[in-house]
């Protein structure tokens with residue numbers, strides 16, 4: 066199943082041994098690359114070496130060929146490309162740890178989805194601050210880690226400001242069941258991936274609270290308007306947000322309890338305990354996105370409602386009433 070390495074094979078280093086890091090390491094292996102996986106947790110390193118990652122990808126066997134290590138220097142030595150696949154809120158710390166070992170000039174591909182809670186920085190800004198000598202790219206789109214790890218087909222987008230770099234990365238990452246489109250709209254791809262998580266929480270909450278499929282479709286549609294407004298304020302192109310990293314990922318994660326953000330919202334809507342649930346990137350992103358929208362005068366009532374619910378400032382019922390009684394307007398007034 067593992068593709069043969071060719072002259073086009075790169076040494077690809079994946080930073081992060083969670084669900085998505087492990088799945089992407091497998092995807093890179095299948096695309097014919099020489100893959101190293103850095104995980105800080107020794108048990109994860111040992112598990113990947115055994116051919117499994119039961120904590121993050123239970124029941125999925127990991128093909129041999131991924132060199133897992135807890136040694137950041139060894140992981141990055143000779144890398145042609147680095148994939149950053151830890152949670153958004155950890156990115157700055159991970160890059161600080163990796164900084165002295167990342168070869169100059171090699172692309173750093175963001176695979177996390179979020180906005181830094183404390184600063185409002187997009188993840189590309191964090192890379193540019195931390196690794197000024199490395200071009201930044203982002204990989205995003207509808208792609209559950211377990212689907213990709215199992216080798217099920219999907220399509221994603223790889224973006225970089227330099228269209229040639231984006232196209233090269235997309236070509237090198239594509240494999241039989243991973244179709245990578247390219248884009249030079251880095252910010253658009255980042256914003257789509259980050260904000261869809263907030264609406265996935267909202268979609269889960271709508272389902273959990275039993276508000277009905279109609280409410281869910283209406284919320285996701287109006288949420289997408291907010292995503293487009295915020296995207297526009299950051300200079301994202303509308304067609305990017307209509308693509309895999311915006312609409313595509315919104316469709317996936319707002320309709321499936323396989324999404325951890327949707328599952329988080331579902332528990333919220335059902336009044337179940339939230340402690341101990343898996344990573345839901347939309348939680349920190351909701352608060353900072355609401356703040357960014359308020360500071361920039363962008364109308365984002367659903368994002369603000371999600372942030373207020375997560376902060377315990379309003380109940381889901383109160384938020385729904387507030388949303389339903391907003392002044393009426395034309396639909397196209399975005």
Ligand SMILES: NC(=O)C1=CN([C@@H]2O[C@H](COP(=O)(O)OP(=O)(O)OC[C@H]3O[C@@H](n4cnc5c(N)ncnc54)[C@H](OP(=O)(O)O)[C@@H]3O)[C@@H](O)[C@H]2O)C=CC1
Pocket residue numbers: 081082083084085086087104105106109121150151152153155158159176177178179208209210211344346
């Ligand atoms: N899972 C998915 O389907 C997809 C996820 N993503 C995005 O990818 C990102 C990562 O998600 P995912 O892999 O699923 O998350 P997981 O919770 O499955 O794994 C997170 C990984 O990051 C590691 N980590 C956290 N903080 C640090 C740190 N400071 N230094 C080193 N390692 C650290 C964790 O290590 P430890 O075990 O030691 O805590 C763990 O290996 C998120 O932004 C997510 O939105 C994108 C597309 C699909």
Ligand SMILES: O=C(CO)COP(=O)(O)O
Pocket residue numbers: 178206207208209210262265314317318323324325326327344345346
């Ligand atoms: O981004 C994802 C799929 O594209 C994964 O979504 P969750 O983090 O909500 O599981």
